[in-house]
Amino acid sequence: MKTRRDFIKTTLAAGAAVALPSLDVTAAGANGVPDLITVRGEQRAAMLDRALQSCGGIGAFVKKGQKVVIKPNMSWDVPPELGANTHPDVVARLVQLCRGAGASEVLVFDHAIDSWERAYKTSGIEAAAREAGARVLPGNDASYYREVAIPRGVALKSVKIHSAILDSDVFINVPVLKQHGGAAMSACMKNLMGIIWDRGAYHRNNLHQCIVDILTVKKPDLNVLDAFSPITRNGPRGRSDSDLDQSVRQLLISADIVAIDAAASRMLGHAADGIEHVRIAAALGIGQGDLGKLKIERVKLTA
Amino acid sequence: MIIAVLVFALALAAFIDFRDLFPNNLKHLVASVQFVPSAFSFATAFRVSALACLVVLMLTLAFGRVYCSVICPLGILQDAIARISAKIRRVPPYRLPFRKARNALRYAILAAAIGALALGWGGLALAWLDPYSNFGRIVSTFFRPSAAAINNIAASITSALGYSAAVPHVDVGLATVGALLPPLVIFMLITLMASLRGRLWCNTICPLGTLLGLVSRYSFWRIDIDKDACQKCADCLHACKAQCIDLRTSEIDFSRCVACYDCISVCGQGGVKYRRRGLVAKRPSESSKINTLDDARILANIPANSRRRGFIAVAATGALSVVLARDASASDEGRRANDSGIERLEQLDNPDVVAPPGGFSTARLLAQCTACQLCVSACPSHVIEPAVLQYGSLTGLLKPRLDFDKGFCNINCTVCADVCPDGALTPLTPEAKQTTRIGLACIAHSRCIIVKDGTACGACAECCPTAALQMKEIPNYPEPVPVVDTRYCIGCGACQYACPTQPKAIVVSGLATHEKAELFVQEQVKPATTDDFAF
Structure with a gap:
């Protein structure tokens, strides 16, 4: 118990340290908050801290006493250095920050494709998130999911969503950027296939449209995209570390899931509207797909 | 008793473990010390676990069929069934009369099992007669899904109480009907036999029980009735699960004794003794006990050691001949699929x-x-x-x-x-x-x-x-x-x-x-x- 108390103290201190300078930014004017922030750097946790600083700190998204759910990509029984899952450093830092901001509970889960126990373990996320103070939930049984109607859905009229998403106050989406054999790109929108029960239904009923349809009922409050070393071929699982582009070294955050995916598509060498689900989502007004209309902050952190 | 419970608990846990919490090397260890698996690895690809079957044979030669009482999970399962069934029927466990050995049947089954091995049918015969494998099938087919279902009920209750996913849901993994029926029949048969006749399965059907029974005829230490001390109160007979104590002649058929020692602990007169073979009075009845069945006499008269070697050799050649015979046809199929x-x-x-x-x-x-x-x-x-x-x-x-x-x-x-x-x-x-x-x-x-x-x-x-x-x-x-x-x-x-x-x-x-x-x-x-x- 002692270590837990110590841990909460330190994370509170860390959270405050991040939150304090950022209060100045918001004080300077709400209009000054960028729509999309990308940070190039060497350490993922520091990059996340810096990115959040530009939009008011984690406190701009998480209030005291709120229940937070964090959805990383931890679908694969693949170690962190192979880039198939979100890096545990990003998830752990995010959990720490949420606890520091006074979240009553931080939940982490994914509907894994590989055996969930193995994927949770090998990805390193389960251990890191637990140590940072999160509760890690399974997603392997239909009983964890609840049916939600999608009145504005084109291909999908209803979908079963994990109850952790439905019952939380704040929803933070933390994917890793990857080339994807089926959907061309896996970033923030594609990552939400891990909050639903029946993946097959998406594949059967026009994959790209389904990826967009669910956003008409549930959108993340914050998207954090780990683009430190994206898989650029053989995705989304990747075959070896030779599939990774180690030169990218970025981390993006945005409350606009379309904006951040449009930017991500550029990083994989596509046009901003080169990915079908990004194009459909922008056309439906889910978010802003035109990078020219966004206020983007680009930060370079020197090590 | 303690060892038996421990071995049984480990074996049960290895097969029930629906959350993969039990270490895999321990699972392997628990299973590989069993006689038939160990003999198989002895005959095919030698591993350390292959020595287990030799240890079992030596134990039997020294003390009698201790394998059947404390190592064999199917034997221990039968004891558990007999006790539970006695509780349900509100009768004391066992209290069975002495019965003559069904030698014709048991030696015929042993001979059939060995014959099957020699003919390359070992994979079929041993799969169905090996007590450890029968235990594995029963637990894996019935106990494991039951335990998983109970886990899932617990999971639903905990999430209803607000501790969502404190107990994760697991796959119940019920086998298909075709895969469910054979172990069900055997389970029912064993339940019936264990409830009504103690270790009847081990002493008539199980070829391993019969084999170890043959070895135990030469055991160094054995249970015997001290004719001077015995008052023929029949307490030992009532405790015996193998129906092998004949009080009329004051003889114990040690080939059927599963070495549970319940008779010794129950005897107040010191009439049942565990002693070295040398001290036992020469018994003329020994040879007459052996059934006239030819197979049995041949088997029984070969020294224990060479019989084992023979068994292993037969198992090896049997297994190999099947492999060689079938591999030829197999490879074409592989190529066909490769296009x-x-x-x-x-x-x-x-x-x-x-x-x-x-x-x-x-x-x-x-x-x-x-x-x-x-x-x-x-x-x-x-x-x-x-x-x-x-x-x-x-x-x-x-x-x-x-x-x-x-x-x-x-x-x-x-x-x-x-x-x-x-x-x-x-x-x-x-x-x-x-x-x-x-x-x-x-x-x-x-x-x-x-x-x-x-x-x-x-x-x-x-x-x-x-x-x-x-x-x-x-x-x-x-x-x-x-x-x-x-x-x-x-x-x-x-x-x-x-x-x-x-x-x-x-x-x-x-x-x-x-x-x-x-x-x-x-x-x-x-x-x-x-x-x-x-x-």
């Missing part, structure tokens, strides 16, 4: 059975596997299930096969072969596992969502761990479609499991002889953009 490019709807609809990695070939697996179901219950991906007639013969009944409609074989996982106690599945290193081809994926583009509906899918390529399956532009199709490069495919079934359409557009067909796949190696990717931020 690619043409749509083989009939192969998709009737794929060949897939044997677990480490089995090397269907024939080898069927000859050595005793169908104990340890791999079935240990598989973390829940993809291994007991075959019914998929292997095309009775020998294959309840032996492990992979069902890719239920799950897929994780490329990094080596659990099934790690736990296998009899060497039917040989352990693979993680590197070897990644290139062990157990089957090949076949695609029918005419069934594929991309072709049929014109929408994106790629669920199969998404899951392929070897990069054998890639989305490629090929003539006649406007969009990229999945294409298998058979050089890299290992037949893990991830693609088949992920394929969202019915009937499946991609199906893995098993190889009768497993192969080594090539490793997909590429150069380091070039950076996608040269710009600092790319946008």
Whole structure:
């Protein structure tokens, strides 16, 4: 118990340290908050801290006493250095920050494709998130999911969503950027296939449209995209570390899931509207797909 | 008693463990000290665990059938059944009269088992007669799903109380009817026999019990009735679960005694003694007890040691001859499946059975596997299930096969072969596992969502761990479609499991002889953009 108390103290201190300078930014004017922030750097946790600083700190998204759910990509029984899952450093830092901001509970889960126990373990996320103070939930049984109607859905009229998403106050989406054999790109929108029960239904009923349809009922409050070393071929699982582009070294955050995916598509060498689900989502007004209309902050952190 | 409970608890836990919490090497250890699995590995691929069968024989030669009382999980299960049944019927346990040995039957079954081994039918006979494997099947088929179902009820209660997912839901994994029936029949038979007649199964049907009974005739220490001290109160008889104490002649049929020692502890007069053979009065009845059945006399008169050697040698030659005989036909089949490019709807609809990695070939697996179901219950991906007639013969009944409609074989996982106690599945290193081809994926583009509906899918390529399956532009199709490069495919079934359409557009067909796949190696990717931020 002692270590837990110590841990909460330190994370509170860390959270405050991040939150304090950022209060100045918001004080300077709400209009000054960028729509999309990308940070190039060497350490993922520091990059996340810096990115959040530009939009008011984690406190701009998480209030005291709120229940937070964090959805990383931890679908694969693949170690962190192979880039198939979100890096545990990003998830752990995010959990720490949420606890520091006074979240009553931080939940982490994914509907894994590989055996969930193995994927949770090998990805390193389960251990890191637990140590940072999160509760890690399974997603392997239909009983964890609840049916939600999608009145504005084109291909999908209803979908079963994990109850952790439905019952939380704040929803933070933390994917890793990857080339994807089926959907061309896996970033923030594609990552939400891990909050639903029946993946097959998406594949059967026009994959790209389904990826967009669910956003008409549930959108993340914050998207954090780990683009430190994206898989650029053989995705989304990747075959070896030779599939990774180690030169990218970025981390993006945005409350606009379309904006951040449009930017991500550029990083994989596509046009901003080169990915079908990004194009459909922008056309439906889910978010802003035109990078020219966004206020983007680009930060370079020197090590 | 304590050892028996401990051994039983470990064996039970190894098979029930639905959350994969029990260490795999311990699972292997618990199972591989059992006699038949150990004898199998002695005969085929020598491992340390192969010594266990020698230890059991030496123990029997020293103390009698202690294996049957404290090591054999099926024996201990029968004791548990007898006690529970006595409780339910409100009668004291056992209190059975002395019965003559059913020698004709038991030696006939032993002879049949050994004969089957010699004829290369060992995979069939031992699978059905080995007590450990019968125990494994009963626990894996009935106890494990029950325990998993109870876990799921507990999971529902805890989430209803607000502790969502404190107890994770698990796959109940109930076997198909065909795989459920045979163990059910045996379980019912054993329950009936144990309830009414104690260790009748061990002393008439179990060939291992009979074999160890023959050895125990020469035991160094044995239980005997002290005719001077015995007052013929019959307390020992009432405690005996093997019905082997004959008070009329004051003799104990030590070949049927399962060395539980209950008679010694229950005797208040010191009339039942455990003593060295030398001290026992010469008994003229010894030879007359042996049945007149020829087989039995021949078997009984061979010294214990050479009989074992004979048994092992016979087992080895039996197993080998099957392997050699069947491997020839197997390899053609492998080549047939290896061709690619043409749509083989009939192969998709009737794929060949897939044997677990480490089995090397269907024939080898069927000859050595005793169908104990340890791999079935240990598989973390829940993809291994007991075959019914998929292997095309009775020998294959309840032996492990992979069902890719239920799950897929994780490329990094080596659990099934790690736990296998009899060497039917040989352990693979993680590197070897990644290139062990157990089957090949076949695609029918005419069934594929991309072709049929014109929408994106790629669920199969998404899951392929070897990069054998890639989305490629090929003539006649406007969009990229999945294409298998058979050089890299290992037949893990991830693609088949992920394929969202019915009937499946991609199906893995098993190889009768497993192969080594090539490793997909590429150069380091070039950076996608040269710009600092790319946008």
